Amino acid sequence: MPLSPFDPSGRVPILRHKDKGHFVLGRITDGISRSAETAISGVSEALFEPVIRLGVTGLSRAGKTVFITSLVANLLDRGRMPQFGAAPRVEAAFLQPQPDDTLPRFEYETHLGAITGAAPHWPASTRAISELRLSLRVRPSGFLGGLRGPRTIHLDIIDYPGEWLLDLSLMGKTYTEWSEATLERIAHRTQAEAFMAQARAEDASLKLDEPRAQTLAASFTAYLQEARAAGWSDCTPGRFLLPGDLAGSPVLTFAPLPKPLEAPRGSLWREMDRRFEAYKSRVVKPFFRDHFARIDRQVVLMDVLGAIHAGPMALEDMRRTMAEILGAFRPGNNGFLTSLLLGKRVDKILFAATKADHLHHSQHPRLTAITEALLREARDRAAFAGAETRAMSLASLRATIEETREHNGATLDLVRGTLLDTGKQAAMYAGQLPEDPNHLLSPARKGEAAWLNADYSIMSFAPARLTLRPGDGPPHIRLDRAADFLLSDRLG
Incomplete structure (x- = not known):
């Protein structure tokens, strides 16, 4: 016919x-x-009208929402962006409707109001994927720039949870492999005690009992939530923490279990296996196909100070986790991604250690060096795949001021700000970061329980009240250098 x-x-x-x-x-x-x-x-x-698609991700509390809000505000008003090389060529910047009608818009105005209002507060964290388009009218550089006139370049910012990116590591694993690795990794974590007791007591060869499966999944989800709150980074599957409209569905109703000697058809093990595979095909793969494959440049935000404060095991966990995240940017080594991306690669990746305003500027080079060392193995792999990478310490919104005090005969470089929980002013000395990053990474790799001869502390500061001059965006630390690395070569 x-x-x-x-x-x-x-x-x-x-x-x-x-x-x-x-x-x-x-x-x-x-x-x-x-x-x-x-x-x-x-x-x-x-x-x-070229488009730069910038992905912004990171793990919990790394500051994705504040980073995007401050970046956009400082690109709209560029008075605080002296190290942004393309700034003199930007004649105008303005927000436009986003190109993807199926994605929620990043709530820029709401988040900006939160950090710049009369009672400033941190905005809500990322719960799902969102997008924002910022258009820049740019005067071309070079000999022919005056002949061509300005052109419009669109910056599409895609905000997505880092936990979703971690799910890529599941694609090459079977349910058996994932269960064994997960149970071994979390066996000695206090946050996992309740779930581990349930998992070890379960006979997965018995016939599926749906309420029991739901109880196991809920217990595993509770562990993930507690682990994330305690500073652990390897909290997968990511949608267990951010389920959205998948909450309560079978695709999120599984958990790692010890493998039984036999797993007959209709057993709990076989059903958990099936749901694990459904999670990969129905949740993980569509995200990479529909969103990740479109990204040109990427920011990965890291709360390195928080991991150091949590202890050696948390820092080592972050190192392993970031290496897994970087696997998503090496499609040549991943058949699943190679087939989706058709040779397209993210060509610039910025790894940013956030909350640099919690340290005096004299320690920022040490924080950057620790971040470099933390990512060395992962960065080398990305560089081999052709991506240009850079590590940096920054603060998307500066919430503290610096001061120096004498204490017990010593001079201490401090930061002072408003405490988040009490609203009172306080000065903090976070401890002296080592000049040699191996003084941290070595005990972390060995699995030490605590730092030897060192004490690293951290406080949670609220945003400071701001009075912005016309043309100035919110105060920051090195956000202009981050923008320069990510964008300037495409704004010529």
Whole structure:
């Protein structure tokens, strides 16, 4: 039976026959059509209004929301961006409707109001993926810049939870492998005691009992929540912590279990196995296909100070976790991603240790060096794959001021701010970070329970009340250098 005419949009041929072969042909034709449209759109963007797609992610409490809010505010008003090399060429910046109608808009105005209002407070953390488009009218550089005139370049910022990115590590594992590795890793964590007792007592060869499966999944989720609050980084599967509209669904109702000697059909083990595979195919893969594959530049935010404060094991956990995250940016070594990205790679990755305002500036080089060492193995792999990487310490919103005091005959470089829990002013000395990062990384790799001959403390500060001059964005530390690395070469 012949094909019908094109549909009213003029793009996709409609098949009226119900024969399966025709439906397969229709899907293939539709796929070719969408691929052609994507290619044409990409050429159009490159020639007329280029788009830079910047992904921003990080683990819990790393400050993704504040980073995006302050970055956008400081690109709109560039008075505090002296190290942003492209700033003199930016004639105007303005927000526009985001291009993806299926994604929530990043609530920029709400978050900016939270940190700059009369009673400033930290905005709510990332709960799902969101997007924001900032358009820049840029005067071209170079000899022909005056002849071409300004052009518009769009910056599409995609905000997504780092826990989702960690799920990539699940793609190459079976349920058996994931269960064994997870149970071994968490066996000695106090946060996992209740769940481990339940898992060890379970006979997974017995017939599936749905309420029991739900109880196990809920207990495992409670462990993940407590582990994240305690500073552990390897909290996967990510959607257990941020379920959204998947809450209560079978695809989030599984947990790691000891493998029984036999697992007959209909058993708890077989059903957990099936749901684990469904999670990979229905949750993880669509995220990478629909969102991650479009990213050009990436920021990975890290609360390195928080991990140091939590102790050697938390720091080592962060090192392993960041190495796994970087696996997402090495598609050449991952068949799953290679087939999705078709050779496209993220070409610049910034690893940023946040909350640099919790330290006196004299210690910032040491924080950056620790971040570099923490990521050395992971960064080397990314560099081998062709991505340019950089580590940096920054504060997206500066919440403290610096001061120096004499204490017990010693001079201490402090930071002072408003405590988050009491609202009172307090000065903090976080401890002296070592000049040699191995003094931290070595005991972390050995699994030491605590730091020897060192005490690292941290306080939670509230945002300071701001009085901004016209043309100035919120105060920050090195946000202009971050923008320069990520954007300046594309704004020429």
